[in-house]
Amino acid sequence: MHKRTIKDRIHWIGAVDWNRRLFDSLIPLPxxxxxxxxxxxxxEKTALLDTVDPxxxxxxxARIAAEPKIDYIVSHxxxxxxxxxxxxxxxxxxxAKVITSPKAKAMLMDLLHLxxxxxxTVTDGxxxxxxxxxxxxxxxxxxxxxxxxxTYVPEDQILFSCDFFGSHIASSDLYVNDTCxxxxxAKRYFAEIMMPFRGTIEKNIAKLKPxxxxxxxxxxxxxxxxxxxxxxxxxxxxxxxxxNLVVLPYISMHGSTQQMVDHLIDALADRDVRVEAYDLxxxxxxxxxxxxxxxxxxxxxxxxxLAGPHPVAAYGTFLAxxxxxxxxxxxxxxxxxxxxxxxxxxxxxxPNLKVEVLDPVLCxxxxxxxxxxxxxxxxxxIAAKHKENGFA
Ligand SMILES: Cc1cc2nc3c(=O)[nH]c(=O)nc-3n(C[C@H](O)[C@H](O)[C@H](O)COP(=O)(O)O)c2cc1C
Numbered sequence: 001m002h003k004r005t006i007k008d009r010i011h012w013i014g015a016v017d018w019n020r021r022l023f024d025s026l027i028p029l030p031x032x033x034x035x036x037x038x039x040x041x042x043x044e045k046t047a048l049l050d051t052v053d054p055x056x057x058x059x060x061x062a063r064i065a066a067e068p069k070i071d072y073i074v075s076h077x078x079x080x081x082x083x084x085x086x087x088x089x090x091x092x093x094x095x096a097k098v099i100t101s102p103k104a105k106a107m108l109m110d111l112l113h114l115x116x117x118x119x120x121t122v123t124d125g126x127x128x129x130x131x132x133x134x135x136x137x138x139x140x141x142x143x144x145x146x147x148x149x150x151t152y153v154p155e156d157q158i159l160f161s162c163d164f165f166g167s168h169i170a171s172s173d174l175y176v177n178d179t180c181x182x183x184x185x186a187k188r189y190f191a192e193i194m195m196p197f198r199g200t201i202e203k204n205i206a207k208l209k210p211x212x213x214x215x216x217x218x219x220x221x222x223x224x225x226x227x228x229x230x231x232x233x234x235x236x237x238x239x240x241x242x243x244n245l246v247v248l249p250y251i252s253m254h255g256s257t258q259q260m261v262d263h264l265i266d267a268l269a270d271r272d273v274r275v276e277a278y279d280l281x282x283x284x285x286x287x288x289x290x291x292x293x294x295x296x297x298x299x300x301x302x303x304x305x306l307a308g309p310h311p312v313a314a315y316g317t318f319l320a321x322x323x324x325x326x327x328x329x330x331x332x333x334x335x336x337x338x339x340x341x342x343x344x345x346x347x348x349x350x351p352n353l354k355v356e357v358l359d360p361v362l363c364x365x366x367x368x369x370x371x372x373x374x375x376x377x378x379x380x381x382i383a384a385k386h387k388e389n390g391f392a
Contacts, residue, residue, distance in 0.1 A: 003063065004174050006215070006223065007156045009041040009133070013048075013063065015056040018170040027192050028286045031185060032170030035081055036219045038160060039067065040153065042130020047072040047099075049151060049160050050219055051085035061085065065092045072128065074135065075100040076162035077148045078107035082219055090118055099128060101139055103147035122149075138207065140164060142200040144193050150208075157214035163193060164204070165230050167221035176222045179229060184290070185221065186230060190237050191289035196324045202238040205231070242296040242326050244391040246382060248277040249288055249316040250301025256335035256366045261301045263372050264333060267379035273386060280312045285319065292325040296391040297382050298355070300346060304336035304362075308345040321350045329385050331378055332360040335367070358382065 004012045014036040023029050035052035037060075048070050052060045064070070070093040075083050078100075086108070090096060100108060102121045108114045122128065124139035136152045143150075143164050151160040167185035176182045194201050216224040216231075224230050246268055252258035265275045276291040292298070298320060302313035309317070313334075330353060332346050343360050358381050363371035 001172065003039070006038075006174070006217065007158065010153070010156060010158065011039045012174060012217070012223070013037050013039045015052040015060045016170050016172070017053070017056060020170075023168065026285075027168075027188075028284045029168045030284070030286075031168060033168040033220050034170055034222075036217065036221075036223075038217060040130060040133055040135070042133040044129070044131030045071040047074055047128075047130055047135060048089065048096075049074045050076055050082040050162065051089060053081040054084035057085040057088060061088050061092070064089055069093070070096050072096060073098045074137075074151055075104055075108060076150060076160070076219070077145060078104045078111055079145060079163075080111065082162065083108060083112060087112055087114060090114070099135075099137075101137075101147050101149045103141075104149070107145075107147050124149075138211075140204040140207070142197045143204050144197055152211050152213070157212050158217055159208065159211065159213045159215070159227075160217050162219045164218065165216050165224065165227075165234065166193075166218040169221050171222055173222050175225045182222065183229075183233060186233065187237065187290050187293060188286045189220065190234065191293050191323065192286065195237070195289070195293060196322065198238045198324070198326065201234070205234055205238065237293050240326060242328060242391055243274070243294040244272075244296060244386045245274045245276065245291070245294050246297045246299055247288070247291045247295040247327070248275055248299045248301060249280050249283070249313070249320070250277065251280045251303070251310045251312050252301070252335075253303055253305075253310070256363070257301050257303050257333070259367050260333050260335065260361065260363070260371065260375060263367070264299065264375045264379060267376050268382065271379055271383035273379070273383050280316045285316075288316070289319075289323060292320060292323060292327070295325055295327040296386050296389070297329040297331070297358075298325070298327045298353075299331045299333060299378075302332070302334040302342060302346070304334065304340040304342045307340035309334075309342050314346070314349065317346055317349050321352045324352045327353065327355055328389065329358055329382065330355040331358040331382075333362070333375065333378070335363055335365060337365065356385075358385070
């Protein structure tokens with residue numbers, strides 16, 4: 001898409017990837033994505049903020065090459081979808097300096113083999129004058145790599161936040177205009193990219209508080225010209241208090257675990273506990289991750305296969321452990337044929353989850369009356385724990 005003006009001499013100059021359906025070879029992207037680069041023309045110097053993903057670099061570089069000058073290339077984040085075309089921009093503008101954090105300098109040299117001489121590092125809070133516009137660099141470590149930083153332009157009150165507050169939506173809209181749609185996309189993005197670093201994200205949100213931010217221009221998705229709601233949403237997502245919600249990822253080969261899952265859903269609903277259940281065979285793991293942002297309890301449903309959990313249930317559990325949601329309770333339900341170590345194996349896969357494990361319910365073959373009663377007791381225990389802890 002063509003260059004688009006945000007404010008006087010501040011432009012979006014990114015690329016829209018309408019058809020991308022998977023990110024990081026992991027994350028489903030139902031709506032595609034954008035790679036947002038920005039051009040800021042001060043009265044003396046011009047800065048390019050980030051680049052685009054290398055597969056989209058070719059048509060994008062033609063537009064960049066048409067710019068009369070680029071003095072600085074600000075690299076907020078060394079990940080290749082933003083930094084991958086810096087080398088080609090330097091070929092067109094060999095006198096340009098790459099401005100980045102000290103940690104990102106090392107990473108840009110490792111990941112992209114950028115020449116050391118082209119890179120200038122900036123400290124936390126340092127400013128760079130473009131003449132009548134100023135770039136102020138704010139280090140935001142672990143949002144979501146160790147080297148990340150953002151840029152604030154005080155004259156225009158814009159925060160260029162890189163992946164912070166981002167969302168994956170391909171659109172011709174420059175600004176967010178469908179808040180509901182962007183809320184879900186931003187929550188999906190948060191769940192998969194930011195949730196593992198909840199604690200540091202919270203600190204970095206606090207670090208941005210003193211700045212008068214009227215516009216947030218992230219590196220994926222549309223620009224927020226009313227940034228309050230996304231900042232409020234982030235504050236809620238990083239908060240320590242989960243909701244009165246059970247997330248139930250499960251799998252069933254012959255229907256026995258499915259019957260247990262169905263029973264538990266009803267039992268929890270009868271006790272006013274919300275449930276979001278995901279059959280891992282068909283689920284979009286992004287949806288599962290979104291639910292994990294709020295979950296008070298996780299219940300994994302799995303049959304025993306080759307003496308342990310079904311491999312797909314193990315994958316779901318491994319992913320939940322890696323994403324480090326704030327859930328406080330966990331249990332395991334499922335059916336088996338003769339025996340195995342399903343509970344021990346799954347319980348050993350969640351060292352990152354700070355959860356109390358509630359009594360699992362395993363039953364041989366199809367669930368019996370006793371198994372259904374045990375599931376009712378599990379629902380009682382979950383409802384009581386949620387109430388005691390004030391999960392709303
Ligand atoms: C490939 C395969 C391997 C299995 N391995 C075990 C096992 O190691 N231990 C066990 O108790 N049951 C084992 N089973 C039996 C299932 O756990 C049992 O049929 C269970 O009731 C299936 O639950 P579902 O109906 O929810 O799929 C295995 C079943 C299959 C298909």
